[in-house]
Amino acid sequence: MTDNPIHAEILDRHLDSLPRFDPSPGFEDRVMTRVLVPPPSWIQSLQRRARSSVESRRIRWLAFGLLGTSAVSLTILSTLILANPTPLSRAIAWMNSALGIPAWRAFIGVVSDAVRGLYVCLSPLQLSRTAALFVSAVVMGLLVIDVLALRLAMRPNRMAGAE
Amino acid sequence: MTSFSDLSAATDQEVVELARKADETAYRELLRRYQRPVFSLIYRMVRDRELAEDLSQETFVKVLNALDRYRPEYKFSSWVFKIANNAAIDHLRRKELDTLSLQGGPDATTPERVEATALQLGDHTESPLDELEARELGSTIERAIGQLRPEYRSCIILRHVEGRPYDEIAVILDLPLGTVKTYIHRARAELRESLEGILD
Numbered sequence: 137m138t139d140n141p142i143h144a145e146i147l148d149r150h151l152d153s154l155p156r157f158d159p160s161p162g163f164e165d166r167v168m169t170r171v172l173v174p175p176p177s178w179i180q181s182l183q184r185r186a187r188s189s190v191e192s193r194r195i196r197w198l199a200f201g202l203l204g205t206s207a208v209s210l211t212i213l214s215t216l217i218l219a220n221p222t223p224l225s226r227a228i229a230w231m232n233s234a235l236g237i238p239a240w241r242a243f244i245g246v247v248s249d250a251v252r253g254l255y256v257c258l259s260p261l262q263l264s265r266t267a268a269l270f271v272s273a274v275v276m277g278l279l280v281i282d283v284l285a286l287r288l289a290m291r292p293n294r295m296a297g298a299e
Numbered sequence: 300m301t302s303f304s305d306l307s308a309a310t311d312q313e314v315v316e317l318a319r320k321a322d323e324t325a326y327r328e329l330l331r332r333y334q335r336p337v338f339s340l341i342y343r344m345v346r347d348r349e350l351a352e353d354l355s356q357e358t359f360v361k362v363l364n365a366l367d368r369y370r371p372e373y374k375f376s377s378w379v380f381k382i383a384n385n386a387a388i389d390h391l392r393r394k395e396l397d398t399l400s401l402q403g404g405p406d407a408t409t410p411e412r413v414e415a416t417a418l419q420l421g422d423h424t425e426s427p428l429d430e431l432e433a434r435e436l437g438s439t440i441e442r443a444i445g446q447l448r449p450e451y452r453s454c455i456i457l458r459h460v461e462g463r464p465y466d467e468i469a470v471i472l473d474l475p476l477g478t479v480k481t482y483i484h485r486a487r488a489e490l491r492e493s494l495e496g497i498l499d
Contacts, residue, residue: 140491143491144487144491147487147490147491147494148459148487150436150440150494151440151455151459151460151490152459152462154437154440154441154459154460155339155437156335156336156338156339156460157335157338157339157342158334158335158338159334159335159338159351159352159355160348160352163334163338163352163355163356164327164330164331164334166356167330167356167359167360167363168323168326168327168330170356170360171326171359171360171363171364172364173321173323173326174319174321175321176320176321177320177321180321
């Protein structure tokens, strides 16, 4: 029986026609959530450059120098402030009156102008409660459609897989 | 350089090269190419759909996270199948599942579990009669394959379902070429014996 060439041929035919199976839907996404895709090459090269810069002696001296200079400057400034509190508080009061208050007033003016303008534009509109509800529903519906369309547009392109 | 639009026409090596340049679509393309073959191999080895999905997932996570360690002098398919086969064999060894249940998976202890773990066949037929016939025939063959030793089973699946050449099977299974040929010869002989009735 086992040496029968016809049986061997039939068996081979049956074996060759065995189907492949599909994993359940969403398999690809489940795998991709656990895969670490490395950052793009330009970021990788930037990271490499930054790492090698940090490791180089010149950059280290420069960083230490900058840190040292900043520390010395801050110390001198703090000492000056603590030694002369009155002129400093005067300077702050002058800055507040000369710059802070006008800037705040200008900001309030711009905001109230914008609100007033919007009110003027919308005041001629007279909507009943039903119409207002309808408009709100339409706007919400459009928002939902927008989100769905965005999701569809961002879905990766499905291509026929070579087997 | 290979662009996104012709990924499906690109070779595995080209897609891997793109994936190494952090192109996520290349990762997905590799997954699309191999998810059915890998899942089919593991499913036929462990005969439990849920478990096969888990092992296939582990396989792909391992493969895709180690792309930088892949050596292009080997075929990408060999590398993927090797990892998939090792995952299945390791599981079978761990669970001592050399002999498998005839109707369902080895973990099937209840009728529901048997139903859930039986291989789903006959999806590609045209009429209900054809489907029934194919389902019965397919089940008999699948059952006979399920009774083979795991090494024979890997060889038969890789050779006949995946159509891999002998030398690639030898690379995948880490076996000498002669051993692979012997395994396939013996596996066929065992299958012919088990399927004596339907081959007449």
